[in-house]
Amino acid sequence: PFAADHWYQFEFFTTLWFLLPWTDGSTLLYDVVTEPFLSPVLTRIKKAMDGKIEMLLAVVNSGYMWILWSTFLTLPEEARRFVVIAVGTVYPIIASTVSIAAKTEEETFWLTYWSTFSVLFILMDYLETWVGSIRGFYSICLCATVYLFLPMFRGADVVFRRVLVPVTGQYENMLIRDTELVRRQMERNIPANLHRAVFGKAANVFLAEKMMKKEENVKKQD
Numbered sequence: 001p002f003a004a005d006h007w008y009q010f011e012f013f014t015t016l017w018f019l020l021p022w023t024d025g026s027t028l029l030y031d032v033v034t035e036p037f038l039s040p041v042l043t044r045i046k047k048a049m050d051g052k053i054e055m056l057l058a059v060v061n062s063g064y065m066w067i068l069w070s071t072f073l074t075l076p077e078e079a080r081r082f083v084v085i086a087v088g089t090v091y092p093i094i095a096s097t098v099s100i101a102a103k104t105e106e107e108t109f110w111l112t113y114w115s116t117f118s119v120l121f122i123l124m125d126y127l128e129t130w131v132g133s134i135r136g137f138y139s140i141c142l143c144a145t146v147y148l149f150l151p152m153f154r155g156a157d158v159v160f161r162r163v164l165v166p167v168t169g170q171y172e173n174m175l176i177r178d179t180e181l182v183r184r185q186m187e188r189n190i191p192a193n194l195h196r197a198v199f200g201k202a203a204n205v206f207l208a209e210k211m212m213k214k215e216e217n218v219k220k221q222d
Contacts, residue, residue, distance in 0.1 A: 046098045
């Protein structure tokens with residue numbers, strides 16, 4: 001069939017349309033479809049799901065988890081792969097869409113999650129050719145996926161800071177981002193009439209630390 005023969009070409013050019021700055025298809029799709037139609041529905045779904053996943057893991061004891069894991073292992077290889085991808089995309093898509101629409105700070109976490117999950121997916125897609133038939137392979141991928149996005153772990157932050165940032169040499173940019181997040185938190189927690197005074201003192205703390213280190217370096221040189 002024509003569609004099947006050209007599916008990968010369609011995926012490739014659609015991805016380029018989403019990514020390239022001069023097409024900016026992702027923004028167009030968000031403005032035309034996601035924000036007006038999907039966001040209200042997904043917001044209601046997320047509110048209904050909030051806390052349910054953590055509650056489920058807390059209620060289900062190890063015996064039931066063993067049953068679920070055993071059932072997962074009996075699935076065909078393609079079905080196990082589908083479960084991993086579904087777990088890693090369905091709820092994160094809902095949560096990230098809602099966080100972007102509501103302009104909450106969670107959008108930073110979900111951006112981090114998609115970065116780390118993309119790396120996990122590429123590794124899984126590459127390695128499954130050789131070890132995908134081994135029963136424990138998709139179990140490891142599933143556990144890693146859950147570890148990345150569950151609030152009790154927030155593994156995406158850990159992997160991002162300890163793996164992706166050092167590998168890409170973005171440590172300085174990460175510190176700048178963290179500083180911006182601290183500034184936003186201070187703005188929320190400190191009364192507006194005290195912003196100028198408190199931010200001034202915070203800036204002096206950083207400057208004083210810098211001056212102390214500079215003086216120490218001068219003394220060492222002497």
